[in-house]
Structure formats: structure tokens, C-alpha cells
Amino acid sequence: MVRTPCCRAEGLKKGAWTQEEDQKLIAYVQHHGEGGWRTLPDKAGLKRCGKSCRLRWANYLRPDIKRGEFSQEEEDSIINLHAIHGNKWSAIARRLPGRTDNEIKNHWNTHIKKRLIKKGIDPLTHKSLDHSETLPDKSIGHQEDDDQKSNNKKSLGPSSARFLNRVANRFGKRLDHSALSDIIGSGGPFTTHTTPTTSASECEKSTSSLSTPNSSNLHIIHDATSLSSSTFSNDTSAQLVYDNIFDDVEDMTGFSSRFLNDIVSHDDEDLLMLDESSSDNTLFMKELTMILKGDKTETMSFNDSHLAAINVVDDYSFEGIDNWFG
């Protein structure tokens, strides 16, 4: 396999870094900050290409890097996150403080992958390698076969349920869980089934904009990580539901459709742009709360009660929000 060098310039060093080079790089970054990698080597007196410097810093020299063995907890997280994100190592790394994407990728390829295969689990699909059954492994994530997908959709019922799930996920990331439960009461979708899965990744960026409905009863949570551990269930079977939900946008109508499309189709943006200071936000949340508390609910079980109740609301129940929205 022939490769062209990443850096065209002659005389640039490649391969392992020396201590001296490390020191130069550290000193430069500490003084000037990260960035400007292209010009950094010259300024720092390094005979390396900028890319190499960036990699060295990001994967090895950064002060916040946690070195050493991966804990069991970290490995579990990696498996779960891989089930959600696939080989999106940077996305996984963002959720494992102190670990780099490269480190996680290496650890996956050299340890976890093999271990999963040994256990008879396909590391790609997180399913049993013999295809006879889906393992009850907690790392099972978004990749399912079509049959199961269609079954899930079937049992899910009206599109509004999907919509509500998404709303629950979306808002659940921003709102204090217990506060919301107080409003909605037990059994509401916020109480048991919001998960740090797909929606968590969607929300990770969205939390930064803090376009949060305003209410004295609703507390904004800024830290998505804490939400992952405390606010949301670890029941990954729920992830399956949500991922199915997220796949299905076509049959949405009216408000839910617009709402969903906004949320679903733009992972990188927070399009639920409600002005934090606006009283409309409170109105919106009241509407939403009323719907979530609505009489027209039914309990839905999923896959032998992997899931507890999810409130399902018929589409016409969205009329209020629909009108409000638009």
C-alpha cells in the first residue's frame, strides 16, 4: 500500500516523539494555547507537521488525559456507547472524561472487540453471533434487525407515542427530573424511560444553547453528563425503543411532525429555540404537561416489559400544542 506523505515539506520528522520534542510542544501550547497547528511547528521549533503535533498533544500530552488501565465501568460505558454511536470514537470519547478517541479505539480493537467475540457477541451489531437471539447484554443498542424493528414499531402504537418519547427525551435532558415528575406525576414518560442514548447525543450539543422552557418548577440542567447517570434509566432496552422512535418520522403530522423534524433532522443544532425569558415557554410547558397527564393514555409494554409505562396520546391531543405552535 503506497501512501503519500501527509506533509509535503521535506525534512519533517516522523515516528516516535522524543522527550525534547514533547517539552517543546508542551511549552508552546501552555504559552500560546491550542490551535494554529499548521504554523505551530515552526514557531515551536519542531521539525514535525502540524497534524502530528496536534495528534501528539491531543492523544498524549494533554494534561487532562487519564492514563492507565480502563476500569470495568469505563469498559461498560464504551460498550454501551459503541452500541449507540458505532465507531464514532470521538463521540464516545466525549463521554469518557480523560480518555481520547484514539485510546478508546485501540482499546476497543485490541480488548473489548475480542472479548465480545469470545462471548459470542458480534461487536458490530452487539447481537449474538449465532443470530438465534438477541443477547440480554446491556450493551445492546440501536442496531437491530429489520424484523425486530418492525415489531417494535408495531407495538409502539400511534406516532404520538413516538413523539412523546422524543419530547420526553428532549425535555428530560434539560429539566430537573424530579421537578418534572412532581408536575406530571408518576407513570409519566419522564419518570422511567428517558435514556442517555441517541437523544443524549442529540442533546449534548443542544444543552449549550439553553433554549429551555421557563418555569419556576423546572430547573435547567446544564450538565448532560450528570443527566446521563442520574436522570435517565440505564435500561438499554429502552434505547431500542427510542432509536426506533427516532427512525420514524414519516407519519408525523401537524405540530408533532414539525417539532420532530426539527429535533430529529438537525443533530447538530438546537432548533427548539424557545426564548428562555419568554412566558411562552411556560405556556408551552403547561400545554405539554397537560398532554402528558392526559386521560387518553395507555400503558405500553415493550419486549416483555423491558419498558414500563409509556404514555401514549392520540394525535388529536396535540391540537393544543399544535395551535400554540403555529
Place this chain on the structure above:
DNA sequence: AAATCGCCCAACCGCAGGACA
């Protein structure tokens, strides 16, 4: 002791996409 094998992981590569002129 020397040769070979296999694993690990730091580093490299090409590519995609955003920012900017």
C-alpha cells in the same frame, strides 16, 4: 541465546467538512 510470533498502541494517512477570503 536466537529467531519467530503475536499483541499493543502511538502515530500516520486520507478524507470530509467548516471557516474564510
Place this chain on the structure above:
DNA sequence: ATGTCCTGCGGTTGGGCGATT
């Protein structure tokens, strides 16, 4: 609208090193 620069990402490589023969 286009081209260039720059950064970040995921896939891959290859050197180091311990284990085995």
C-alpha cells in the same frame, strides 16, 4: 459560487516488546 486553508475524524500501519519455540 468557488477555492484554499485548517481541523477533526476514523481507519490503518508499523515499531516495540513480551511470550513462545
